[in-house]
Amino acid sequence: MKIALAQINPTVGDFAGNANKILEFAARAEGLGVDLVVFPELAVCGYPPADFLEKASFLARAEQVVVELAGWTAVAGRPAILCGTVMASRASAGKQVRNVAAMLDGGRVSFVQQKMLLPFYDVFDEQRYFEPAVEQTLVCLRGEPLAITICEDAWNDKGFWPRQMYPVDPVERLMEKWESQPQDLVGMPKVILNISASPYWQGKPQVRQSMLGALARRHGAFVAMTNQVGGNDSLVFDGSSLAIRPDGEVVARAAAFAEDLVVFDTEDGAAVAAEAEVDEVAAMWSALVLGTRDYVRKCGFSKVLVGLSGGIDSALVAAIAVEAVGKENVIGVGMPTEYSSLGSIDDARKLAKGLGVRFELLPIHDVFAQFQQVLQPLFAGTEFGLAEENLQPRIRGTLLMALSNKFGALVLTTGNKSEMSTGYCTLYGDMVGALAVIGDVMKTRVYALSRHVNRVREVIPWETISKPPSAELRPEQLDTDSLPPYDVLDPILEAYVERYCSAEQIASEQGVDVGLVKSVLQLVERSEYKRQQAAPVLKVTRKSFGMGRRFPIAVKVQV
Structure with missing residues (x-):
C-alpha cells in the first residue's frame, strides 16, 4: 500500500481553513498515486481545542466538515483520507466527546477508531473532555488490514518504557487481533498508523523516533506517524512525521517545523531516509x-x-x-x-x-x-x-x-x-x-x-x-548583585523547576553549597504569583511555566 503522511498546520476552530488545507494536501497526494493520505490528530478542529469541546455547536460543525471531506473521496481513483476529529459520544453516561481517527473512503465515513489512552499530565488535559475507547479494532482498506492509533495510544510500549503509564497497550491489543486474521491476510505486511498532535520539547523528536522504532521492531511492522506542525498558544508542534519499516529503519521523514507531504510504500520499503540532523540549539x-x-x-x-x-x-x-x-x-x-x-x-x-x-x-x-x-x-x-x-x-x-x-x-x-x-x-x-x-x-x-x-x-x-x-x-x-552567576544558577533551576529535585540532591549532584541552593529555591517559590500573571510562554523544554506546571500561590514550602 502506498501511503502519504500529510503534515499540516491547523488552527483551532478554523473549520473552513483546516478543511481547505486537508483537501489541498489530499489533492497533492492523489497526484502521487497513493492509496491513503494520513492527517494529524484533531486536524479538522485543531489541537488543543480545550473547552470549545463543551460547546455543542463546535462538535456539530466538526461532524459536518467530516461529512463534507468524505464527499471528496467519492470520485473513483481518489485516495482514502484518515484524519483526526472530534465526534459526539454514543455512551449514555460519562464524557460526551470522542477523540477519533475517521477513515473517509468512497464518499462516506467508512470507519472510526476512538482514542483509548487519554493523557492527563504536563500540558495534556484530555481526561477532562474525552470518553476513552473500550476496545480497538483493525480496519481493511483496499483489502489490506491497518492498525490505527491516536498519539498516546502508541506511547505505552512495555518493551521501551521502564514504567508503563497505563495498564493497557492499544498497539499490543491490535497486534493480537492481527494474528487472528483470516489466513489469506496473514502474509501481508503489518502496518501501524499513528495520528498525532505531539508538542515539541528539547530532545523529544529523538525520543519519538526511538520509541516508534522499538515499536516497529517488536511487532515486525511498518509504523508511520503523522504529527501536527505549528504553534497553538504556548505549544509548538514540530511535525517530524516519519515512517519506519519493521527493522527500525526510517523510510520516510517529513520536515521539522514546516508543513510537508511524504510518501512510503509498504510493498518495498527500500528507500531509507537520511538521518535527521540533531542540533538542539537550531531546533x-x-x-x-x-x-x-x-x-x-x-x-x-x-x-x-x-x-x-x-x-x-x-x-x-x-x-x-x-x-x-x-x-x-x-x-x-x-x-x-x-x-x-x-x-x-x-x-x-x-x-x-x-x-x-x-x-x-x-x-x-x-x-x-x-x-x-x-x-x-x-x-x-x-x-x-x-x-x-x-x-x-x-x-x-x-x-x-x-x-x-x-x-x-x-x-x-x-x-x-x-x-x-x-x-x-x-x-x-x-x-x-x-x-x-x-x-x-x-x-x-x-x-x-x-x-x-x-x-x-x-x-x-x-x-x-x-x-x-x-x-x-x-x-x-x-x-x-542579586543572583549567582548564570552558569551556576541555571543548572540549579533546571534540576528544581524541570525535574523536581530536592535541595540536597541538587547540592550533591552539582557540587554546590546546599545553603546557596536553598536560597535559590526560595526565590523560585516566592515568585509563583508573578508567573501566574505572566504572558503565555512558548514551551521548548520538558517543563515550562504555564498550564503544564501547576502550583498554588499561597503556600509555605520547606525547601
Missing part, C-alpha cells in the same frame, strides 16, 4: 520562530513591538521576531533612563540597524522624575531602592502598551526562564506583553541561541553578548 530556534509566527498570525495580528534595552534578551527576541514576521513588521523601542549606559543605547541602535527594523528612542528620564516627585511625600525619609527601580520597567511597559493600542502591534516580552524562575523580573513592567517568547529559555541558552543567530554574520552585536548582564535600574548594577 529550539526554529521552535521559537514558528511559535512566535503562529501566535501572532493566529491571533489576527501582523506587527510586533519589542523593548530594546541593549541587552542580550531583548536582542534575541527581536531577532526571533524578524525571522517570524519579517523586519517590516517589527518595531524596536528604546526607553533609556539616567542609569542606561551609552553603550547599551548604541547596542540597541546597532542591533536595529543590523536587523533592518524600525527603531524609536523614547527617553523616560522626565517621566521617571515626575513619578518620583508625585511619590516624594510618601517616600520621604526612605532610601532609593526596589520601588524606584521597578518604576522604570513599569513606565516602559505602559508606553509599550500605549504603542500597541495605537498601532495594533503585539508586545513581545523579553524575560528569560532564569529570570521568571527567580522572580528577577517586574510584574506590570518588563513582564507586560502578549507572548513570553523566551520564557522557557534559560539565560545560558540565550547566549547559545544568540551565537546561533550570529553564525553567518554579526546580527546581535558582540558587545551585547560579551558584556556582563545588567538590568540597569541603578548605578553600576549587575545581575550577579
Whole structure:
C-alpha cells in the first residue's frame, strides 16, 4: 500500500481553513498515486481545542466538515483520507466527546477508531473532555488490514518504557487481533498508523523516533506517524512525521517545523531516509520562530513591538521576531533612563540597524522624575531602592502598551526562564506583553541561541553578548548583585523547576553549597504569583511555566 503522511498546520476552530488545507494536501497526494493520505490528530478542529469541546455547536460543525471531506473521496481513483476529529459520544453516561481517527473512503465515513489512552499530565488535559475507547479494532482498506492509533495510544510500549503509564497497550491489543486474521491476510505486511498532535520539547523528536522504532521492531511492522506542525498558544508542534519499516529503519521523514507531504510504500520499503540532523540549539530556534509566527498570525495580528534595552534578551527576541514576521513588521523601542549606559543605547541602535527594523528612542528620564516627585511625600525619609527601580520597567511597559493600542502591534516580552524562575523580573513592567517568547529559555541558552543567530554574520552585536548582564535600574548594577552567576544558577533551576529535585540532591549532584541552593529555591517559590500573571510562554523544554506546571500561590514550602 502506498501511503502519504500529510503534515499540516491547523488552527483551532478554523473549520473552513483546516478543511481547505486537508483537501489541498489530499489533492497533492492523489497526484502521487497513493492509496491513503494520513492527517494529524484533531486536524479538522485543531489541537488543543480545550473547552470549545463543551460547546455543542463546535462538535456539530466538526461532524459536518467530516461529512463534507468524505464527499471528496467519492470520485473513483481518489485516495482514502484518515484524519483526526472530534465526534459526539454514543455512551449514555460519562464524557460526551470522542477523540477519533475517521477513515473517509468512497464518499462516506467508512470507519472510526476512538482514542483509548487519554493523557492527563504536563500540558495534556484530555481526561477532562474525552470518553476513552473500550476496545480497538483493525480496519481493511483496499483489502489490506491497518492498525490505527491516536498519539498516546502508541506511547505505552512495555518493551521501551521502564514504567508503563497505563495498564493497557492499544498497539499490543491490535497486534493480537492481527494474528487472528483470516489466513489469506496473514502474509501481508503489518502496518501501524499513528495520528498525532505531539508538542515539541528539547530532545523529544529523538525520543519519538526511538520509541516508534522499538515499536516497529517488536511487532515486525511498518509504523508511520503523522504529527501536527505549528504553534497553538504556548505549544509548538514540530511535525517530524516519519515512517519506519519493521527493522527500525526510517523510510520516510517529513520536515521539522514546516508543513510537508511524504510518501512510503509498504510493498518495498527500500528507500531509507537520511538521518535527521540533531542540533538542539537550531531546533529550539526554529521552535521559537514558528511559535512566535503562529501566535501572532493566529491571533489576527501582523506587527510586533519589542523593548530594546541593549541587552542580550531583548536582542534575541527581536531577532526571533524578524525571522517570524519579517523586519517590516517589527518595531524596536528604546526607553533609556539616567542609569542606561551609552553603550547599551548604541547596542540597541546597532542591533536595529543590523536587523533592518524600525527603531524609536523614547527617553523616560522626565517621566521617571515626575513619578518620583508625585511619590516624594510618601517616600520621604526612605532610601532609593526596589520601588524606584521597578518604576522604570513599569513606565516602559505602559508606553509599550500605549504603542500597541495605537498601532495594533503585539508586545513581545523579553524575560528569560532564569529570570521568571527567580522572580528577577517586574510584574506590570518588563513582564507586560502578549507572548513570553523566551520564557522557557534559560539565560545560558540565550547566549547559545544568540551565537546561533550570529553564525553567518554579526546580527546581535558582540558587545551585547560579551558584556556582563545588567538590568540597569541603578548605578553600576549587575545581575550577579542579586543572583549567582548564570552558569551556576541555571543548572540549579533546571534540576528544581524541570525535574523536581530536592535541595540536597541538587547540592550533591552539582557540587554546590546546599545553603546557596536553598536560597535559590526560595526565590523560585516566592515568585509563583508573578508567573501566574505572566504572558503565555512558548514551551521548548520538558517543563515550562504555564498550564503544564501547576502550583498554588499561597503556600509555605520547606525547601
